[in-house]
Amino acid sequence: MNDLTPIEKTTAKDWASDQEVRWCPGCGDYAVLKAVQRTMPDLGVAREKTVFVSGIGCSSRFPYYMETYGFHTIHGRAPAVATGVKLANPELDVWIITGDGDALSIGGNHTMHLLRRNLNCQLLLFNNEIYGLTKGQYSPTSQVGTRSPSTPFGSVDRPTRPCAFALGAGARFVARGIDVHKNLPDVLKAAHAHQGAAFVEIFQNCVVYNDDVFAPFTAREHAADMQLWLKHGEKMLFANGAKGIALDVDKLRLKVVDGDDPAVLVHNVKNRGIAHMLIEMPPVGYPVALGVLYDDPAATFEAAVHQQNETVAAGKKPDLQALVAKGQSWMVEKEPRAE
Template structure:
C-alpha cells in the first residue's frame, strides 16, 4: 500500500489501450469525465479497482490505468463486493449498463445496494443492447421496435432510480453524457459517499438508439427539460427558473409555473431525508425522457457501510476471543488420548 500519494494528472489514469467504442459514442465523454476527476481524489492509481460486467460500457476498465476486472455479464457487483469486503482500503468502482445491471445482473445490483457495500456504481443507460447489436433493453420504452421486437416490445420498462431506491440505496443520482461538468460533480459526490452509491447516466448509443435522450439533454433543451436538483433549494427549472415542482394535497408531485403558485409553495429538495418516498416521487416525476426530468442527487443518507462492518466484526471477535489458534480449534469438540 502506498501511504503518500503524488499529484496525478488525467494522463496517469489513462491506460495504454486503444479505446474501441464506436466513434461518437456517449461512453467517450463519461470516460473523459472520470479520468479528469480521478486526480481530484488524491488517491494513488494502484489503490483503485474498476470492475465491470459485459456490454459496451463494461470495456471501461481496460481504459483506466488502475487495477481492473472485466468480469461476467451482470456479475460485476458480486465480484466488486468480494474485492471491497476483502480489502476495505481500496477504492472500488463498478461500471455497468442497463442490460448488464438491470436484466441479467439485477439481483446482484439490488443486493449490493441494500448491503451498502462501499462501491461507486455507474450505470450507463442507453435503453438498448449495443454489444449484441440492437435488441431492446429493460429500460427501453414500451412499443420499442428492435431486431428482437419487430412488432414492438411489450415489456414495462424499469426506472433505474426507482429500482435503486426500492433496494434501499443510500446514494442515488442521475446525470447525462453531454454535460461533463455535471457528470464530474455527481461522480465526485458519489465517490465521496460512504456506502454504495448509484449513478444513472443517460448515455447516447449513436448506432442503435441515437438521440434517445435528445429531447431533454440537447444543449438547447436542457434548461426547459432538465430539473437540476439542489439540496436545500426549491425544485425549479427553465431558462429563468420560471417553472417548479409542488406536492399536491394528494401527495402527487406536479410541475407548475412558479408565477402561479409563488416560490414558497415549491418543494424544497432534501437529499438527506431518511424516508425515501420523496426521492422516489422525484425519480418518477418524468414517466419518459421526453418531458421535464430531474437530474442530480436524489438521495444521500448515512447508514452503516458493509465492508467496514464486516471488518469490525472480525476485530470484535479477536478482541473477545483472542486471535484464533489452530491447535486449540482442532481440540474444541473434545479429544481423547490413545497410548
C-alpha cells in the first residue's frame, strides 16, 4: 500500500480480534481496551500498518485483543522490541503497552532510553500501583504504607511518579488519563498526533489487589473537585470553574486560587517547567492534573538513523567481497610436512 491509497474506513469492531478477552471481571484494562478500539478508526491508520508491543503483566495481553500485528515480549523489554520494529519499518504505527512494574522496575532502563531517543511511538503505561499478575506485590508506584505480600507491614518506599520520570528522561510528550473517563480517547488522539515518543500514564484500577486506590480523585463524588483537565490555551480551572491554579512567584510553586482570580494560569503545552509543577502537585489540597501536560515535538530517532544511513551510503555501491576483505586479513598457508 502506498501513501496515495485511501485508508479503508473502519469501526471499533474492526479493531477487535476474535480472541476472548481475559482479565479479572471489573478490571480497568477492559475500559482502556475499549477506548483504544474506539479511537483507532478516528486516527486514519491501517490495521496492517499498526503494531502493538507489550512486555509482561496483566496489561501485556493487550496485543492479543487488537486486530493488528503484535508482539508479546519479555519483562521490561517492550521498548527495545518496539525500537527494532520502528527502525526496520518507520512507516509502521507502533504502540507500546506496559504497566508500572514492567516499565519502571525491570524495564526502567529501556523506558528511559526510548524516551530520550524520541522514537516515534505511543507508550501507554497502565498504572494500578501494584503487581497484579504476580499476585499483589507492591510496585515502584505503590503508595507509602501499601500492604502486600512483599510488604506485609506496609511499604516504606517513596513511590516514583511516572510522568515525572518521563519528563526527566527527556520525553517530548507527557499526558495522563483515567481508564473509565470519557476524555481518554482525546488523550490517545493527542498522543498519536505527536511526532515522537508520546508517554501516556493511565490510572487503571485493579479490583483484586488494589481496589479504589485512586478513588480519592476518580470517585464520582470527588471528581469535580479533584480533577484538573488541561487544555492548551485554556485556563486551568476545576471544581466547575470555582477554583483555579496559579503560580506562587515567591515560592516558585503552584497554588490553588479562586476561579475568577486573574492570576489563574492559561495552559501552554510547551511550557516544560509548569508541566513539571503540575505533575508534582501535592496529593492534599490540590487536584490531579490530567490530559496533555507537555507537548513539544522534536526530531525523531528513527528519522535521524535512516538519514545518517542514506548519507553514509550515498554514491557507494554494495560490495560484499570488499567488505569482507577490508581491514586486517591474512592467508593461512599449508606448511610443508616434516619428513
